[in-house]
Amino acid sequence: MSKKSVAVLAATGMVGQRYVSMLSDHPLFEVTTVTGHESAGKKYREALKSRGDLRISEEVGNLVVKATKPEAIDAELVFSPLPTEAASALEPRFAKRGLRVVTDASPHRMEEDVPLIIPEVNPEHLDLIEWQRRRRRWSGFLVATPNCTAAGLTLLLKPLADTLTLRRVIVSTMQAVSGAGYPGVPSLDIIDNVVPYIKDEEEKMEKEPAKMLGSVGKGGIRPSKIQISAMCHRVATTDGHLESAYIETEERVDLDEIRAALSGFRGLPQELRLPTAPSNPIIVMEQEDRPQVKLDRYAGDVQGMSVVAGRIRRGLDNRSFRLTFLSHNTIRGAAGSTILAAELMQSKGLLD
Numbered sequence: 001m002s003k004k005s006v007a008v009l010a011a012t013g014m015v016g017q018r019y020v021s022m023l024s025d026h027p028l029f030e031v032t033t034v035t036g037h038e039s040a041g042k043k044y045r046e047a048l049k050s051r052g053d054l055r056i057s058e059e060v061g062n063l064v065v066k067a068t069k070p071e072a073i074d075a076e077l078v079f080s081p082l083p084t085e086a087a088s089a090l091e092p093r094f095a096k097r098g099l100r101v102v103t104d105a106s107p108h109r110m111e112e113d114v115p116l117i118i119p120e121v122n123p124e125h126l127d128l129i130e131w132q133r134r135r136r137r138w139s140g141f142l143v144a145t146p147n148c149t150a151a152g153l154t155l156l157l158k159p160l161a162d163t164l165t166l167r168r169v170i171v172s173t174m175q176a177v178s179g180a181g182y183p184g185v186p187s188l189d190i191i192d193n194v195v196p197y198i199k200d201e202e203e204k205m206e207k208e209p210a211k212m213l214g215s216v217g218k219g220g221i222r223p224s225k226i227q228i229s230a231m232c233h234r235v236a237t238t239d240g241h242l243e244s245a246y247i248e249t250e251e252r253v254d255l256d257e258i259r260a261a262l263s264g265f266r267g268l269p270q271e272l273r274l275p276t277a278p279s280n281p282i283i284v285m286e287q288e289d290r291p292q293v294k295l296d297r298y299a300g301d302v303q304g305m306s307v308v309a310g311r312i313r314r315g316l317d318n319r320s321f322r323l324t325f326l327s328h329n330t331i332r333g334a335a336g337s338t339i340l341a342a343e344l345m346q347s348k349g350l351l352d
């Protein structure tokens, strides 16, 4: 089977580089176009500002970075980690011109006919695509993946929501600097520091999981009734967002059942054996001081694609519990989830 041609927009950014690296030996997709803004016209390899640890193939390294315009794209699929403002204006233009766009950016995530996808959580929400194309008279389409902290949280909540009635989730995050892009947070603001504010992050964490955990019907998504309160912090780690959650349920909680539900969870990508699907979407660690960012962010058989959970313990009463979990922000929180979503779309014939 020949590979599908892929364009990576904003390919010189933190997420864009992660795409190029993850797609360097991908069995289904091949990067044929890279775009940027200030780096347009340069060779891709020469336009990169950071991150020597990523894999860039000879061919992609030699591509010339194009300006980010629909007419510059000759590809069957577009990955879009564009900055917010550019994504807001450009992504609908790309879809209108017939391009199939999967985006990591936030502006269109909560629109009622835009599927917001974590492949293991809500693959059936891809059914919205048909409605979206009809309503907007687009020959292409737009699919979104969630905010990087919402991605880890929602994947973790899915097997719990399947077996329990989740009432409230109170979650506090410790988020790596790569989440702010490049060059991101000035070094003098973050070294020896924790910043208890990330613009718009708490709002995204509080809204996006309810959409993804909701059910899809004729009039769009009916969101889950789950209530989430988020407190977000930027900390001086490079990659990997750590989150601590306090979860209240309607039913009495059995901690062993929680551990079993998390570690036994498998989704459609695992059933279909998609190339970027980890065998265990959620890994449960038993050691009392894990997960740790430095030790566990690449745990599992597809590096960076598993959420790693631990410290599962009782809350204030027998209808609550606490836990800590870790997910890699540019992989499970961005490029990795989006590539997995595209693999799922390919398996459903949505890229034919």
Ligand SMILES: NC(=O)c1ccc[n+]([C@@H]2O[C@H](COP(=O)([O-])OP(=O)(O)OC[C@H]3O[C@@H](n4cnc5c(N)ncnc54)[C@H](OP(=O)(O)O)[C@@H]3O)[C@@H](O)[C@H]2O)c1
Pocket: 009, 010, 011, 012, 013, 014, 015, 016, 035, 036, 037, 038, 039, 040, 068, 081, 082, 083, 084, 086, 087, 104, 105, 106, 146, 147, 148, 178, 179, 180, 181, 182, 183, 329, 330, 333, 334
């Ligand atoms: N970082 C994360 O962990 C993460 C996780 C989930 C989602 N996201 C989302 O992904 C997107 C990208 O984040 P990032 O961290 O990769 O940012 P970044 O490192 O700051 O990269 C920005 C990229 O956007 C390009 N760019 C800047 N202005 C542009 C414009 N007007 N039109 C087209 N391209 C433009 C830049 O190209 P030049 O270098 O050529 O100027 C560069 O490639 C954002 O929407 C972010 O919210 C990020």
